[in-house]
Amino acid sequence: MAEHPITVTVNDIEYQRSVPDRLTLADFLREKLRLTGTHLGCEHGVCGACTVIVDGAAVRSCLMLAVQADGCQVETVEGLAEGPELNPLQQAFQRNYALQCGFCTAGFLMSVTAALRDGPVTTDTEARDVLSGNICRCTGYTGLVKAVLEASE
Amino acid sequence: MKPAPFTYHVPRSLPEALDLLAEHGDDAKVLAGGQSLMPMLNFRLAQIEHLVDINRIGAEHATPRVDGATITIPALARQRQIERNAEIVAALPLLGAALHQVAHPQIRNRGTICGSLAHADPAAELPTVLSVVDATFTLASARGVRTVDVAEFFQFYFTTALEPDELLLQVDIRKPAPGTVTVFREFATRRGDFALGAIAATCRFDASGTVVDTRIAAAGVSATPLRLTAVEQLVTGTDLNPEVLAAAADATSASVEPTGDIHASADYRRRLTATLLRRTLAAAKEEHHG
Numbered sequence: 001m002a003e004h005p006i007t008v009t010v011n012d013i014e015y016q017r018s019v020p021d022r023l024t025l026a027d028f029l030r031e032k033l034r035l036t037g038t039h040l041g042c043e044h045g046v047c048g049a050c051t052v053i054v055d056g057a058a059v060r061s062c063l064m065l066a067v068q069a070d071g072c073q074v075e076t077v078e079g080l081a082e083g084p085e086l087n088p089l090q091q092a093f094q095r096n097y098a099l100q101c102g103f104c105t106a107g108f109l110m111s112v113t114a115a116l117r118d119g120p121v122t123t124d125t126e127a128r129d130v131l132s133g134n135i136c137r138c139t140g141y142t143g144l145v146k147a148v149l150e151a152s153e
Numbered sequence: 154m155k156p157a158p159f160t161y162h163v164p165r166s167l168p169e170a171l172d173l174l175a176e177h178g179d180d181a182k183v184l185a186g187g188q189s190l191m192p193m194l195n196f197r198l199a200q201i202e203h204l205v206d207i208n209r210i211g212a213e214h215a216t217p218r219v220d221g222a223t224i225t226i227p228a229l230a231r232q233r234q235i236e237r238n239a240e241i242v243a244a245l246p247l248l249g250a251a252l253h254q255v256a257h258p259q260i261r262n263r264g265t266i267c268g269s270l271a272h273a274d275p276a277a278e279l280p281t282v283l284s285v286v287d288a289t290f291t292l293a294s295a296r297g298v299r300t301v302d303v304a305e306f307f308q309f310y311f312t313t314a315l316e317p318d319e320l321l322l323q324v325d326i327r328k329p330a331p332g333t334v335t336v337f338r339e340f341a342t343r344r345g346d347f348a349l350g351a352i353a354a355t356c357r358f359d360a361s362g363t364v365v366d367t368r369i370a371a372a373g374v375s376a377t378p379l380r381l382t383a384v385e386q387l388v389t390g391t392d393l394n395p396e397v398l399a400a401a402a403d404a405t406s407a408s409v410e411p412t413g414d415i416h417a418s419a420d421y422r423r424r425l426t427a428t429l430l431r432r433t434l435a436a437a438k439e440e441h442h443g
Contacts, residue, residue, distance in 0.1 A: 021159055022155075022194075027155075044191075044195050045192050045260060051259055063187050063263065067161055068187075111259060133257030
C-alpha cells in the first residue's frame with residue numbers, strides 16, 4: 001500500500017509525515033501526532049466526538065482522509081487553551097457543568113468554537129441548533145446550552 | 154484503520170480524473186465531500202480498489218454561478234457554500250430551506266450537492282428538491298459529456314444514470330417561473346437526523362389564487378424520490394381550500410408505499426407523508442397570500 005508525504009499545520013505547528021491511503025484524519029491526529037484530545041466515537045459521522053476545524057470549517061475528522069489534509073490548517077482541542085489557562089469557552093464549560101465523563105467534550109468545544117466565529121448565539125434555540133451536531137450520552141444538554149450562551153456574551 | 158485497503162488517487166485536472174475513472178471504472182469510487190462514501194468505507198459496506206479524490210481538480214469545479222435563469226452547481230460546491238450564497242438562495246429558496254435540514258453544519262461543510270445527488274438516497278432532501286425543478290444533470294467521462302433530466306437520473310435506491318466511468322460534473326437548475334411559491338417540509342425525530350418523511354413542492358398561482366402549475370415530490374417512500382402526480386392533478390385548478398387539502402392528503406396516502414423500519418412503521422410513514430403534504434400545500438397557499 002502506498003504512502004503519501006503530506007504537510008499539515010496543526011495548531012500552528014507544521015508537521016511533515018508520510019501517511020497510508022486509508023488513514024483517516026482522526027487516526028492521523030491521534031496515532032501519528034499523538035494528539036489524543038480528539039476522540040473517536042461512532043466513526044461514521046454521527047456522534048461529532050472527532051470534530052476538528054480544517055481551514056476554518058468544523059468537520060468530522062473520521063470522514064476525511066489524512067492525505068486530504070495535505071496543505072491544510074487544522075485546529076484541535078489541544079490548541080484552545082492559552083498556555084495553562086483554559087480559554088473562555090472551556091471555562092464556560094467548566095462553570096456550567098457542560099461535561100461529565102468528558103468523552104464528547106473535545107468535539108463539542110470545536111463545533112462551538114467554529115459556530116461562535118460566525119456570530120453570537122443569543123437564544124436557547126440557537127444554542128441547541130449549534131449543539132445538535134454532537135451527541136453527549138451522560139450529562140445531557142442543559143449545561144451545554146448555558147455554557148454556549150455564556151461564552152457568547 | 155477502518156476502511157479496507159484501496160489505492161488513493163488525487164487527480165489535478167478534470168481530464169486526469171476522467172482518465173482514472175476510464176481506467177478503473179467498476180473498481181473505483183469518486184470521493185467529493187465524503188459524507189456518504191466515507192461512512193460506507195469505514196463500515197466496509199463499500200470496499201473498493203481505487204478511490205479517485207476530485208477535491209483538487211480545480212477551483213472552477215467548486216464555484217457555483219447564477220447566469221440569467223440558470224443556477225449552475227458544479228461537482229465540488231459544498232452544501233454549506235450554497236446555503237450561504239445569497240444569490241442562489243434568493244433564486245431558489247427551496248434549496249436553502251432544504252439544505253438547513255440536511256444533517257449538521259459539520260457535515261454540510263464537507264458534503265457537496267452533486268455528491269448527495271450521485272449517492273441517490275431516496276430519503277435524502279436534495280434528490281427530492283431536484284425532482285420538483287427543471288434540472289439538467291451533466292455527466293462527464295473520457296468518452297465525452299452527456300446530459301440527462303431528473304426522471305432519467307434517479308433510477309433506483311442508490312442507483313443513478315451514472316456509468317462507472319462517469320462523474321456528475323454539474324447540475325443546472327432553471328429558476329422557477331416568477332410567482333412560483335416553493336415549500337419544503339420534513340419531519341425527523343431529532344434535528345439533523347435522516348427525515349422520516351419529507352415533501353418538496355413548487356406551486357404557481359394565478360391572480361385569483363388558483364393553482365395553475367405544481368410539482369410535488371415525497372422523500373423516503375419509494376426507490377427514488379417520488380413525484381406525486383395524482384396529487385398534482387388533484388390540486389391544479391383549485392384554490393387549495395380545506396376540502397382540497399383533505400382530498401390531497403388522502404390521495405397521498407394512496408400513492409405512497411413506504412417500508413417500515415426500527416424508526417417508524419410503514420403505516421406511520423404513510424400518514425406522516427400525507428400530513429406533511431397537507432402542511433406543505435397550506436404553507437404554499439399562505440405564502441402566496443403573503
